[in-house]
Amino acid sequence: MNRVAVIILNWNGITFLKQFLPSVIANTPAAIADIIVADNGSNDESVQHIKATHPSVQIIQFDRNYGFTGGYNKAISSINHEYTVLLNSDVEVPQGWLEPLVAEMDKNKEVGACMPKIIAQQNKDSFEYAGASGGFLDKFGYPFCRGRILSSLENDNGQYDNPTPVFWASGACLMVRTRLYRELGGLDSDFFAHMEEIDFCWRLQHEGYKVMAYPQSKVYHVGGGTLPNNNPRKMYLNFRNSLLMLTKNLPKRLLFRTLFIRMILDGAAGIVFLLQGKWSFFVSVLKAHRDFYKMADKFIEKRKSISKHSTLGLYKKSIILSYVVKGKKTFSRLNKADFIEK
Structure with missing residues (x-):
């Protein structure tokens, strides 16, 4: 058994598996990571396709669709790897995407979860909506990112390439310590899908762990693969x-x-x-x-x-007012003093 499990949750996603699973296999070092597809009760030909074309990929099959939260919880309950990467099926990974994440997690034991920089797969000059270069939350619960505020996406010009603590890491590509994932009960299954990774990262911070963005690693995400943004x-x-x-x-x-x-x-x-x-x-x-x-x-x-409800890293103002009224449409224009530091 390797140290890392890269788990792709699939539900009727044969199109994405055909398009992106080859990049995961080719660019994930077999010496440190096992690639696992957890199938959420698909009724397409996903499982048959994987068995026929990618025999090195491990498959976990469920009897029905347990959602993003339940599917990952069930899959992670059956593995014993030190680290788990929750990887969306609509993510393309380049060479060298995984190694920096493993190295940083090995070096920084206070980090409970981390993410790479997430670039739009269809426009590789731009950040992708669901995570960009690290996620944050405003005082009213509205998420935003380094590289994306509301619907405004920035081009990636290296402006957010510094590793940094963030409030949440994107579920599109989320690396966690498997032990902590289990101790905290995993993703909240009552969410079914959406916001669950923010909730999980918040709970990590309640326990005193950091969540980090490590932009020296990057992946390319289609976004809205299961449900489009206008759904x-x-x-x-x-x-x-x-x-x-x-x-x-x-x-x-x-x-x-x-x-x-x-x-x-x-x-x-x-x-x-x-x-x-x-x-x-x-x-x-x-x-x-x-x-x-x-x-x-x-x-x-x-x-x-x-036991302790932490607000460390929370944006103390309304991101909507900052964007609409004050015209702060990029993360770099936000005042660092407006993020809670204690």
Whole structure:
């Protein structure tokens, strides 16, 4: 058994497997990493294709779709590698992508999880939406990145190539210490998909571990491979899960005021969707709030397992106001003093 498990979660993704799995096999050193495809109950020809064309790839098959969270939890429960890389099926990896991550994790025992720089696969001059060069969170639970604020993507000109602590590492390519993953209960299966890696990284920080971006490693991500960015289902999950994540992780002194303002902001977004004639998106916001209320008690209970609610690295202001009102449309224009340091 090698030290690293690179696990690709697949659900009816034969197109992506054909396109990107060869790069993972070719550019992942066999001496240190095992490549595993965890199949989430696909009904296409994914498993048959892997068996026929890539016999070196290990396969874990599930009886149904357990989502991003449940699928990875089930897969990681069956391995004993020191490190696990959660790698999306729509990610292309170049030569030398894995070795820097392993070296940094070996050297820095206080780091619980890390990520490479994530570049858009279809435009390799640009950062990719879901992670860029490291993720952050504003005071109301809106995520943004070094290289991406709201929908504005920056070109990668090396401006964020310094290794740095971040608030969250992208689930598109997330390296974790397997022991810590299990001790913390893995990804929260109640999320199903979306925001779950931010919640996990936040829980790591509650326990005193760092989350790092190591841009000396990079990968290329298609993005929206399972659900496109303009999908009402994706919007529903993001709105619902953001509220649940705040409920579980914010310190009590900040919780109720933050939730109140965030729900007002969500409502305003819903009204905008309605005025734009985007009925399905408006309904997604309503359903997200309805289901948040249904699930809130469960997440209040989950708070009790967290001894210290850390806000280290949280952006103390609203990223929306910073972007829209103050015109700060790139990460480099944000004031470092506006990130919580203690």
